[in-house]
Amino acid sequence: METELSRIGLTGLAVMGQNLALNIAEKGFPISVYNRTTAKVDETVARAKAEGDLPLRGFHDPHSFVLSLQKPRVIILLVKAGPAVDQTIATLAPLLDRGDCLVDGGNEWYENTERRAEAMAARGLLYLGMGVSGGEEGARRGPSLMPGGAAPAYALLEDVLLRTAAQVPGSGPCVTFVGPGGAGHFVKMVHNGIEYGDMQLIAEAYDLLRTVGGLSNPDLHRVFSDWNRGELLSFLVEITAEIFLVNDDLSPGDHLVDRVLDKTGMKGTGKWTVQQAAELSVAAPTIAAALDARFLSALKEDRVAAAAVFPPAAAAAGRPDKEKLVDDVRQALYAAKVCSYAQGMNILKAKSKEKGWGLRMGEMARIWKGGCIIRAKFLDRIERAYERDAELGSLLLDSEFAQEMAEREAAWRRVVCLAVNAGVGVPGMAASLAYFDTFRRARLPANLVQAQRDYFGAHTYERTDRPGNFHTEWSKIAAERSLL
Ligand code: ATR
Numbered sequence: 001m002e003t004e005l006s007r008i009g010l011t012g013l014a015v016m017g018q019n020l021a022l023n024i025a026e027k028g029f030p031i032s033v034y035n036r037t038t039a040k041v042d043e044t045v046a047r048a049k050a051e052g053d054l055p056l057r058g059f060h061d062p063h064s065f066v067l068s069l070q071k072p073r074v075i076i077l078l079v080k081a082g083p084a085v086d087q088t089i090a091t092l093a094p095l096l097d098r099g100d101c102l103v104d105g106g107n108e109w110y111e112n113t114e115r116r117a118e119a120m121a122a123r124g125l126l127y128l129g130m131g132v133s134g135g136e137e138g139a140r141r142g143p144s145l146m147p148g149g150a151a152p153a154y155a156l157l158e159d160v161l162l163r164t165a166a167q168v169p170g171s172g173p174c175v176t177f178v179g180p181g182g183a184g185h186f187v188k189m190v191h192n193g194i195e196y197g198d199m200q201l202i203a204e205a206y207d208l209l210r211t212v213g214g215l216s217n218p219d220l221h222r223v224f225s226d227w228n229r230g231e232l233l234s235f236l237v238e239i240t241a242e243i244f245l246v247n248d249d250l251s252p253g254d255h256l257v258d259r260v261l262d263k264t265g266m267k268g269t270g271k272w273t274v275q276q277a278a279e280l281s282v283a284a285p286t287i288a289a290a291l292d293a294r295f296l297s298a299l300k301e302d303r304v305a306a307a308a309v310f311p312p313a314a315a316a317a318g319r320p321d322k323e324k325l326v327d328d329v330r331q332a333l334y335a336a337k338v339c340s341y342a343q344g345m346n347i348l349k350a351k352s353k354e355k356g357w358g359l360r361m362g363e364m365a366r367i368w369k370g371g372c373i374i375r376a377k378f379l380d381r382i383e384r385a386y387e388r389d390a391e392l393g394s395l396l397l398d399s400e401f402a403q404e405m406a407e408r409e410a411a412w413r414r415v416v417c418l419a420v421n422a423g424v425g426v427p428g429m430a431a432s433l434a435y436f437d438t439f440r441r442a443r444l445p446a447n448l449v450q451a452q453r454d455y456f457g458a459h460t461y462e463r464t465d466r467p468g469n470f471h472t473e474w475s476k477i478a479a480e481r482s483l484l
Contacts, residue, residue: 005070006032006057008160010078011088012106013040016132017078019139020105020164022047025054027163032057034065036079066095073100074157078132081106089116098124101153105132107269110182110189117149117181126153131178131188133372134166142166144372145175146191148184148357166371171383174370179357186276186351187364190344193273193287195373196266197340198236200290200428205333206240208415212422213325217244217255223326231334234376264294273347280350285435286340289427313423320418328418331411334378336432338405341382342395343435362386396439405436 010021013035025031025048033056035041041058048056059065066073073096079088085104092102102120104113104127113129120127131146132139145165147154154177165175178184209215209223224241228234248256270291277284296303345361352359365382368374385398395401416433419426438444453459455474463470 004030006030006055006068007070007074008032008157009034009065009069009073009075011035011062011065011075011092012078012080013044014078014080015136016105016139017076018044018047019136020076020078020132020143021056022051022054023140023142024160024164025056026052027160028055029160029163030055030057032059032065032068034059034062062091063095066092071097071100072126072156073097074103074160075101076103076105076130078105081108082112085112085116089120093120093123093125096125099126101126101128101156103128103130103147103153103157104185105130107131107188107192107267108185109272110186113149113182113185121150126150126156128153128157129182129185131184131191133188133191133368133374135373138166138371138373142174142371144191144367144370144375146178146184146187146367147175148178148182148187149180151177151180165367166375168370171366171369171380174367174372176360176363176367178364179352179359181355181357183352183355183357183359186357187348187359189269189272189276190347191368191372191374192269193277193284193347194341194344195236196270196273196290196294197287197344197428198234198337198374200293201286201333201336201340201432202236202240203293204419204426204429205329207424208329208419208426209326211424212320212418213322213329214319215322215326217257220244227330227333230330231378232330232337232376234378235373236376261300262297263300264297266291266294270294273344276351277343277347280347280354282343282346282350283435284343284347285431286336286343286428289431293427313421325418328411328415331408332415332429335405335408335412335436336429337378338395338401339432339435340428341378345382345395360386360390361392362390394439396436 007029008024009032010017011034013033021031021033021044033041033044038060041060045056045058048054057068059068075092077085077088079085085106085108089102108129110129117127128147128149132143134143142165145161147161161175162173165173167173178187206220209220221241221244224237228237228241243257246256248254248259251259274284274288274291348359348364349361362383365379365386369379381400382395385395385401386392388398392398396405412433416426416430450461454461454471458471460469460471
């Protein structure tokens with residue numbers, strides 16, 4: 001008979017839940033687990049046994065699960081975002097006592113988290129919304145954790161999270177109290193939007209090297225492995241290199257990547273990020289381009305039809321020098337990535353200001369350095385940029401990034417021009433470049449757009465040389481002039 005109470009509980013034992021539960025147990029925190037479908041409970045218990053007799057107990061009913069926890073009780077939910085969370089709360093909340101805490105570790109829409117936190121507070125219960133990134137491996141070995149909500153709720157499980165999160169030498173555990181309300185889930189959402197951008201930019205680099213440069217899969221493996229030893233060192237570049245090594249079991253002699261259908265799925269967080277950018281009037285064209293690329297990828301049949309109508313652009317005379325192309329694409333990828341992160345960080349900053357969350361931007365970069373899908377050496381630089389200036393308006397204005405952009409600008413332009421001439425779409429790299437070229441110009445053609453607005457809608461305009469709002473009868477003056 002087990003009578004000792006568990007330190008913490010976890011419900012929702014799909015891939016992420018199972019692995020996070022095992023990770024917590026492995027760090028020495030006795031954990032109780034429960035899942036609606038009880039077979040997964042037994043599976044998790046068996047894994048805990050097989051993976052070193054970890055202190056994990058499984059329960060087949062919510063009541064005994066809740067009673068097995070020490071007070072104040074803390075239960076992490078890793079169920080499907082949306083109604084499943086409400087249903088799980090409806091099951092558990094009546095079994096809890098005042099001061100107990102629920103932690104939603106799913107990819108939830110931050111407003112749902114805020115609504116639930118309020119409803120829980122009215123019952124004397126605490127609530128956290130916690131972003132968890134890292135996929136299966138991250139959850140098991142150490143994810144990046146983005147908890148947000150009531151600070152006293154965070155205090156209830158900080159010790160567990162500090163040990164469970166990924167540990168980056170010299171930088172600490174990849175967890176911090178992100179901020180109040182739905183801040184944790186919002187930050188995770190933007191993390192995923194940035195992830196969309198990174199994946200798209202890497203895919204464009206691959207496309208250029210393969211389609212224009214004629215690199216084979218083994219060549220691509222070498223190039224990405226090499227990139228992963230330099231400034232592009234990151235989880236996504238590393239796994240990309242590995243993907244080119246995998247042969248196809250079903251079609252011997254072929255590489256599996258060539259047999260994967262070119263349609264990208266999605267679960268919604270990238271779309272939310274772009275929607276939020278628009279709500280906040282923050283330009284995020286690289287992330288939006290990545291989302292659009294997924295939409296277009298879904299139109300496989302139409303694309304096949306269009307390919308027959310519009311033959312490939314006339315091949316440029318000869319192939320570009322391979323080595324030079326690889327080096328240019330590396331630089332373009334880096335520069336485009338900086339712009340994408342600048343956009344993501346600007347979304348966070350704008351939201352933090354709107355909601356009064358007090359997000360510490362450098363801390364966000366720090367907790368993404370390990371465990372999560374966008375983990376990269378590059379995040380060190382972002383952390384340092386915000387250390388130099390916590391209120392930095394744009395990453396592009398940081399002295400270190402500004403210099404890096406200047407050094408890579410020529411190569412980036414060559415790559416985008418090459419892609420345009422070859423008819424190979426590089427929506428992410430081109431969107432980043434247009435973002436950069438718009439941002440870095442002291443004067444834009446926005447004067448003409450404003451003049452048009454004043455012309456047809458009397459929206460008024462400001463002047464460059466004196467304060468105030470002005471309106472001009474453009475059509476009247478133009479008519480008089482044309483009579484002259
Ligand atoms: P996956 O991550 O494998 O795609 P999912 O459908 O997203 O799975 O479900 C993730 C977790 O949410 C599972 O633990 C699932 O419980 P079951 O194993 O019983 O399906 C849980 N879940 C989904 N809907 C739920 C609900 N309405 N109530 C409770 N748990 C639910």
